Amino acid sequence: MTEREQELMKQATLEVEKHQSSVQADKYRLDFHIMPPVGLLNDPNGFIDWNGTYHLFYQWNPFKTAHGAKFWGHYSSKDLVTWQSENTALAPSEWFEKNGCYSGSAIDHDGKLKLFYTGNVKDEQGNRETYQCLAESEDGITFTKKGVVLTLPKGYTAHFRDPKVWKHNDSWYMIIGAQSEQQEGKAVLFQSENLVDWQYRGAITGSHSDQLDEFGYMWECPDLFHLNGQDILIVSPQGLEPTGTYYQNTYQSGYFIGELDYETATYRHGSFTELDRGFEFYAPQTMVDRYGRRLLFAWMGVPEQYEDEHPTIDHHWIHAMTIPRELKLVGSKLYQKPVEELTNLRSEGVSYDRVTISEQGQTLAGIEGGAIELIIDDFAEHPNHFEINISETAKVVFDREQSLFTLERKKFTSDEVEVRQCALDELHSLRIYLDHSSIELFINDGEEVFTARIFPTGEQLLSFLSGQSVKCRIRKWDIHSIYK
Known part of the structure; x- marks a missing residue:
């Protein structure tokens, strides 16, 4: 860990201590939802069941209740219902992430917990650069950064982020949320044999593709997984226009059901279905746990939607996660159920x-x-x-x-x-x-x-x-x- 990273983590800890009494005094603090100790929480990151412990990382700005140079905060749990706040996992200390350690995912490989995330960089004029980065840990608490493993391919703007990594047969795959140079949202696939060298396979679907007309100018937080014989792509498209009761939030989150052909890197899918019809739900992330369940956390918030109006801001914090949910594919629809372990929280x-x-x-x-x-x-x-x-x-x-x-x-x-x-x-x-x-x-x-x-x-x-x-x-x- 570099001196710069140690200093940033120290500053974050001091910010928690500085506002602890004000945060805890807020009547709107939650009892059974994950929240930031101070500042802003948004996307769930690196959700994984690793070595008998559930880990949930999250986008975190400890210094204000607005978006900025994000850290990765970290909670752990043995049972999905009792959570321990851990040390900060990632701080934006290096050149390739100096304006934020943006969202990503976690895998288990060779006994190590590996985090893939987006390094966000901006110059003095606000021009953006983006890098896909790797960090790893042997104990699940302290992480060593390995640097950049993927740079921006041709054809895309620097809105290129949120890597989700999984293994299929003997290869590793990464799906990225992207914006094409034509301002079209895309889900972009890469393949690797060693988690370091990544081959571009192409956009598997997106706005103005073979299967979609106009469907947003940016796709965030893609998550592709196999469930009940189907390949499901969860994504958060930005730029959908409200239609009837649909797409009423500033940005949406939902899924496609189809089949990914790994040989040709093509994804044949049906229509888009919103995962949640309420006011605050965004950037969901899933994983398979020790019991074979496909579990989901999501951010109980939406970017740029009433964020400056939350009364919790007066107490120096904003946003939370949803409760953990289990996904079931029933016919052609994803059902969401609170995880069974939540019944252990019941009292009177x-x-x-x-x-x-x-x-x-x-x-x-x-x-x-x-x-x-x-x-x-x-x-x-x-x-x-x-x-x-x-x-x-x-x-x-x-x-x-x-x-x-x-x-x-x-x-x-x-x-x-x-x-x-x-x-x-x-x-x-x-x-x-x-x-x-x-x-x-x-x-x-x-x-x-x-x-x-x-x-x-x-x-x-x-x-x-x-x-x-x-x-x-x-x-x-x-x-x-x-x-x-």
């Missing part, structure tokens, strides 16, 4: 096995709290209309007549209401995680998912209303903190 519970929800609306004793899990299911009949009001700050609404599911919330700086919606014919179940200033909705066992930040001004209370009196089961648990 309240259950209403056959409660009648009336047209007048009602509250239920014990259905409240700052950090809770709520499951609503076992409907006696399919509800035509069902609402949950959350602290007069957010509302969940299902309307069967319109085949529409809606999440409403008040804007961060006013009482004006904004909505996100998806088509839904029937409501069978709702699983809701509320955590002081966040909500995650899993509808019909993860068929649809909504994620958002919400900032209630008072106690977090819930009330229920049905378009017709309907019987259902409602269960609620308080949720423990995930932090040691």
